[in-house]
Amino acid sequence: MPSAAPPTSTGTTLGIMVVVVAALYFGQDILMPVALAVLLSFALAPIVIRLRRWGLGKIPSVILVVLLMFMVMLGFGTLVASQLVDLAQNLPNYEQNIRAKIQSVRGATEGGGGGVLDQATQMLKDLSKELDQATAPAAPGAVQSAGEAGRVDVLRPIPVEVHEPRPSPWNEIQTYLGPLVGPIGTAGMVLVFVIFMLLEREGLRDRLIRLVGANDLHRTTEAMDEAGARVSRYLLMQLIINIAYGIPVALGLWLIGVPNPILWGVLATVLRFIPYVGPVISSLFPIILSFAVSPGWTDPLLTIGLFMVLELFSNNVLEPWLYGSSTGLSPVAIIAAAVFWITLWGPIGVLLATPLTVCMVVIGRHVPQLQFLHVMFGNDPVLPTETRFYQRLLARDPEEAAELAEQAFPDKPLPHVYDHVVIPALHLAETDRQRDALDDEVQASIAEGVDSVIEAMDDYEDPKPEPEEDGEADPEDIAAAAAAVPAEAEPSRGRVLSVAGRNELDRASAALLAHLLERQGIKSETLPCQAISLRNLSKLDTSDVRLVCVSYLNAGSVQHARRTVRRLRGKLDRRIPIVVGLWSSEDDGPLPDDAPTLIGADRLETTVSGAAAWIGGMAGRHANIPE
Numbered sequence: 001m002p003s004a005a006p007p008t009s010t011g012t013t014l015g016i017m018v019v020v021v022a023a024l025y026f027g028q029d030i031l032m033p034v035a036l037a038v039l040l041s042f043a044l045a046p047i048v049i050r051l052r053r054w055g056l057g058k059i060p061s062v063i064l065v066v067l068l069m070f071m072v073m074l075g076f077g078t079l080v081a082s083q084l085v086d087l088a089q090n091l092p093n094y095e096q097n098i099r100a101k102i103q104s105v106r107g108a109t110e111g112g113g114g115g116v117l118d119q120a121t122q123m124l125k126d127l128s129k130e131l132d133q134a135t136a137p138a139a140p141g142a143v144q145s146a147g148e149a150g151r152v153d154v155l156r157p158i159p160v161e162v163h164e165p166r167p168s169p170w171n172e173i174q175t176y177l178g179p180l181v182g183p184i185g186t187a188g189m190v191l192v193f194v195i196f197m198l199l200e201r202e203g204l205r206d207r208l209i210r211l212v213g214a215n216d217l218h219r220t221t222e223a224m225d226e227a228g229a230r231v232s233r234y235l236l237m238q239l240i241i242n243i244a245y246g247i248p249v250a251l252g253l254w255l256i257g258v259p260n261p262i263l264w265g266v267l268a269t270v271l272r273f274i275p276y277v278g279p280v281i282s283s284l285f286p287i288i289l290s291f292a293v294s295p296g297w298t299d300p301l302l303t304i305g306l307f308m309v310l311e312l313f314s315n316n317v318l319e320p321w322l323y324g325s326s327t328g329l330s331p332v333a334i335i336a337a338a339v340f341w342i343t344l345w346g347p348i349g350v351l352l353a354t355p356l357t358v359c360m361v362v363i364g365r366h367v368p369q370l371q372f373l374h375v376m377f378g379n380d381p382v383l384p385t386e387t388r389f390y391q392r393l394l395a396r397d398p399e400e401a402a403e404l405a406e407q408a409f410p411d412k413p414l415p416h417v418y419d420h421v422v423i424p425a426l427h428l429a430e431t432d433r434q435r436d437a438l439d440d441e442v443q444a445s446i447a448e449g450v451d452s453v454i455e456a457m458d459d460y461e462d463p464k465p466e467p468e469e470d471g472e473a474d475p476e477d478i479a480a481a482a483a484a485v486p487a488e489a490e491p492s493r494g495r496v497l498s499v500a501g502r503n504e505l506d507r508a509s510a511a512l513l514a515h516l517l518e519r520q521g522i523k524s525e526t527l528p529c530q531a532i533s534l535r536n537l538s539k540l541d542t543s544d545v546r547l548v549c550v551s552y553l554n555a556g557s558v559q560h561a562r563r564t565v566r567r568l569r570g571k572l573d574r575r576i577p578i579v580v581g582l583w584s585s586e587d588d589g590p591l592p593d594d595a596p597t598l599i600g601a602d603r604l605e606t607t608v609s610g611a612a613a614w615i616g617g618m619a620g621r622h623a624n625i626p627e
Contacts, residue, residue, distance in 0.1 A: 497525055
């Protein structure tokens with residue numbers, strides 16, 4: 001069995017990336033047709049596979065699909081050419097409308113002594129003429145003559161025209177057909193590559209697996225399938241969206257009266273393959289033409305409104321419905337990819353930007369050394385919600401932290417949000433505190449941020465109750481625990497003390513529990529850890545206390561909790577129950593079996609929701625007992 005390859009260093013990875021980018025730039029004449037062929041192969045392969053499943057052989061299926069593609073492209077080119085010829089023939093007829101609109105704009109800016117535009121233009125002309133006269137040197141051999149008052153007039157040199165001989169027919173052919181040789185050659189190379197890629201699809205796949213992933217077939221197969229599925233889905237959905245956009249464009253322009261609506265509909269369909277810039281370019285031409293065609297301003301405004309409505313409908317309805325997250329790219333990644341590939345390969349790079357970047361993101365997802373590509377360009381959340389929540393608390397931005405908490409579980413009750421967002425975030429803070437990364441001031445700031453979040457979540461609407469989840473208190477357990485506590489220990493009136501165990505972060509977790517109890521109608525008070533210290537415990541007012549809960553974020557605080565419970569027992573009435581909350585995280589292992597006995601509390605809870613449910617159930621059990 002071959003040994004695992006040693007990890008690649010960052011410098012080696014950057015060096016490989018530089019070499020790859022240089023190869024893409026200098027080898028674009030070869031690599032660009034190959035990339036176009038691969039893209040077309042992704043689009044045509046499903047059709048070839050479908051024809052083969054219907055009983056048509058491999059070679060006939062490929063030939064038929066390529067012929068259909070060629071006929072579609074030929075028909076598209078013929079349609080566009082005919083529409084362009086018709087448009088060019090009719091353009092001189094629109095000159096009068098253009099002049100009328102220019103005159104109307106000038107008339108709108110006219111003041112008392114001529115239009116503002118005319119005055120500004122004439123002033124610029126006068127200044128330019130004065131500058132030319134002041135700085136123009138006398139030409140060699142120019143004749144000077146004396147004018148009035150001793151002024152010397154410089155005679156301008158006589159213009160001389162140079163006529164080149166008429167080019168030969170061969171030179172004219174090269175002039176007109178030369179620019180077409182490159183695109184035609186590239187199209188031919190792409191066609192040849194597409195045919196052979198479709199014919200040798202399985203063989204090329206096996207060779208690629210043998211080249212890059214023979215030692216890890218599972219990961220290689222998963223990466224290839226994911227890349228193929230994403231690119232194929234992107235192309236199919238983009239084609240459907242573009243057609244659904246181009247047809248209304250053509251119909252709308254035809255109803256408005258803009259010439260050649262079919263041309264603009266086809267152009268809108270094709271240019272929408274270019275991210276962001278394509279729709280803008282496709283709308284400029286018909287809008288400008290509507291200004292030239294219409295003698296008034298109604299048709300241009302209708303044309304602008306048509307494109308605005310279609311863009312809003314496409315971006316907010318069609319694309320989220322059909323397109324979704326098929327590419328797995330973030331919007332910033334799409335823009336960055338378009339800039340990168342157009343810099344390397346020009347206009348063709350814009351068409352290839354999204355599919356090629358999709359492949360890069362998939363590679364980054366499955367290759368550890370290139371994981372930064374998936375992090376930078378993918379649309380998956382790179383930070384868990386609790387990490388983002390904690391980061392916002394560190395940045396002293398509790399408003400955004402509250403928004404993150406509300407958006408994390410919109411269909412879950414508030415106790416679930418506290419258990420799965422706020423408490424894990426406080427665990428991250430506790431971890432930083434234990435390694436001395438947070439001083440007292442920052443801890444206090446985080447606790448104040450949690451207080452602000454609690455205030456913002458006060459109007460949080462819980463959804464309808466659902467079956468109890470793991471970690472939440474069982475109703476039978478609540479009833480049994482409540483029955484074990486004497487009824488006289490639970491007066492119908494009183495308050496629950498939610499006390500911090502050791503620091504300000506524990507106080508923030510205690511405030512979460514107090515808030516959940518307040519939402520159940522139970523009067524609660526949050527106290528810092530100093531309130532139950534040896535020095536201050538004697539000053540604590542316990543006259544109307546019905547229950548005390550001590551909160552710890554550090555699940556290893558069993559011994560500290562034992563001492564705290566013993567201290568509270570000496571202060572409180574023996575009938576007042578004491579609950580200890582060791583709010584555990586995913587990284588914490590299970591508590592020792594003897595932890596409840598060792599601590600000596602009446603109840604040991606590991607989740608805020610479970611503690612709130614147990615206390616609330618017990619309070620409800622004793623609330624209706626007559627005094």
